[in-house]
Amino acid sequence: MFDPKIHLTSDDLKRMVENKCERELCFLLLCDVIGAGSYSNLSIKKADRIAQKYNVSLNFVRAMFYGTLTYLYSIDQIFKRITRKDIEELDIVSSVAIRQALWQELFSDSDIPDYAVVSTAVDIVKKYNPKACGLVNALLRQITSADRSVKDIDQYNPNVKTSLKPELFGILKKSYGQEKAVSIGKALLTPSLTTLRFDPAKISAEDLISELSDEGIEACPGHFMPCALTIKGSPSGIENTKAYKTGLISVQNEAAQLASVIASPVKGDKILDVCSAPGGKSCHMAEIASDDCSILALDLNPSRLELVRQNAERLDLKSIETETADSTDLSKFVDGVYDIVLCDLPCSGLGLIGRKPDIRLNMTYEKILEISKIQKKILDEASKKVKKGGVLIYCTCTLNSDENEGRMKDFLADHPEYKASSLEGMLPSKVKLDKNREISLAQGYVTLFPDTDNVDGFFISRMERVL
CATH class of the missing domain: 3.40.50.150 (Vaccinia Virus protein VP39)
Structure with missing residues (x-):
């Protein structure tokens, strides 16, 4: 059940962005989506708008936020196999803090030590549900100390490999067969790149790439559309570019x-x-x-x-x-x-x-x-x-x-x-x-x-x- 007190306000955003409380900010964004049912793209946009005012990068927050949501089903199944518990039975604070920590431990490229991941998660829980600190600490230590092979998603069934619940993976399998379904599912684990559409009657691809580069945005030609450019890196800030404001580009896959x-x-x-x-x-x-x-x-x-x-x-x-x-x-x-x-x-x-x-x-x-x-x-x-x-x-x-x-x-x-x-x-x-x-x-x-x-x-x- 979602606790209405765990709610992301504008004041929360300003405080956490200004003080660079990245993991706590990500935690509240995840609560907003998992607990309150908000759309992920709208939740991150709220944070982006404020971050731009303070000239703060949310790249790490974005990676953790989207990474945790992407691997949520896999995380939940690995959690269940190791602890013999259903994570959905935990309160929203505990479940979100554990999921965020497990994404860092299992799926991120960072070299943060396990003890630091656990400690940070417990600190967040201590602030929002102090009674659950002991349980969260024990569960995370149980998982981080488990044999690495138990935490390898390639050892699991296709649902866990692709982080798709059975009914969604089943749709892909029915539509395209098992092998193609797994291939699609694995591709969907990688965040989609942002693509721009431009009107060649207004500007050439070469001139547009140069203009965007002058504003710190790296772009390259799209995969097959002649009027498309693919953005490398975070899409935040696109709407603030001269090219966007003057109608040279639109965001469209x-x-x-x-x-x-x-x-x-x-x-x-x-x-x-x-x-x-x-x-x-x-x-x-x-x-x-x-x-x-x-x-x-x-x-x-x-x-x-x-x-x-x-x-x-x-x-x-x-x-x-x-x-x-x-x-x-x-x-x-x-x-x-x-x-x-x-x-x-x-x-x-x-x-x-x-x-x-x-x-x-x-x-x-x-x-x-x-x-x-x-x-x-x-x-x-x-x-x-x-x-x-x-x-x-x-x-x-x-x-x-x-x-x-x-x-x-x-x-x-x-x-x-x-x-x-x-x-x-x-x-x-x-x-x-x-x-x-x-x-x-x-x-x-x-x-x-x-x-x-x-x-x-x-x-x-x-x-x-x-x-």
Whole structure:
């Protein structure tokens, strides 16, 4: 049970950042996510904003925070095997302090002695739940003194090797087979690199790399998208760069960029983006069409829709209008008038686990079933808006064949007015091709993988309205 007293306030952040209380700060950030259910990316952003004011680096905090969340399932299973206890039965202070300490002991590259790791964890517990100090000290000493082989995740089953609970690993295994599932899972243990999208009509890759370097940010060309740069190191501070403020760059993974390329907007197109926030794809489509098109960006959440407006304004894009709407009911919008309808729909998000590790904690099979119902409703509604000869783009940021090609195939079976539109020849030349991918491209879809494509897990399909 989460203790509301263990809550990360702005005053806490200021004090800990200013005094460089890195482990305590990480502890409270983890409590915020594990105990209170906050999103990991939003929690770390709060700390980043304050750290920038004090010119303090949070690289160590970030590594510990994301590392602990990433390896949480593995840590819990190793803890259980050694202590014969379920860590979930402990209070939130004890469980989070132990997990953070075990990440340092088992998975970090630091050479901090075990006794120092234990001592620091006990000091944190002493501050927030002093009665638990003795228990935490005893449990951590039991684990740190255990044989190293018992703490080697490669000696465990695939769930522990990939730090994925059985139901999530099972989805990958069902979708792609055991060997590929393990490969994907291991790739998702590595934090995703931050990728930028730039408009080549405004600046060249070489000039942009030089400009970012002048502000202390090291960038290099992306893996396959010609308008992508990959950032080396922490992504904090990107939004403070001149390039970002003047609309030269946006933060967007290459996999997500590919969706707009496959949509292939041209000048004069009328486009509907039904779940648009924060606006990356709407803005990218506007750039591809030289801002000479008409894009209506919808979202259910007004505050997230404001992000679309802000991004369009920052990028100086005039072709995007926004409107708050529930995309499960689009009856107020005219049918059959859009050249492109883009549906980047709510999904289980398994392809984003590398950058949003809280998905490992919170996503369940039951939630996926509910999400699947929403996907069907939105896709059915959105499909009515495409004109004859127009295209429907369905994409997700998950790696679940039921939500991806399964959803596409079910849709086509229910909608004879649509057919799959081949993606052959539409992918950048640097995208890796194999027999399976060539087959899927001919069938109108592509799945990108973190292990072989070095991007977020992502699915994109293209369907043409023929009746």
